[in-house]
Amino acid sequence: MSKVTVDAATCVGCGLCEQACPEVFQVQGDGIAHVKSQVCPEHNLKEIADQCPVTAIHVS
Ligand code: SF4
Numbered sequence: 701m702s703k704v705t706v707d708a709a710t711c712v713g714c715g716l717c718e719q720a721c722p723e724v725f726q727v728q729g730d731g732i733a734h735v736k737s738q739v740c741p742e743h744n745l746k747e748i749a750d751q752c753p754v755t756a757i758h759v760s
Pocket of ligand 1: 706710711712713714715716717718725727732733751752753754755756757
């Protein structure tokens with residue numbers, strides 16, 4: 701199973717990942733996206749990682 705992480709020091713809280721997959725990503729009160737779940741049956745998490753403007757999402 702893949703492992704999804706968000707680099708808190710890099711994330712700018714733009715919300716794009718949450719819009720793309722709210723099952724996995726949530727921008728919380730600290731203005732940083734957090735990973736709520738490691739899996740999403742609907743979305744390609746690597747594609748979402750590619751769309752992050754600051755490359756803060758890592759899928760391994
Ligand atoms: S897309 Fe990237 S910069 Fe934007 S909230 Fe998600 S992890 Fe942070």
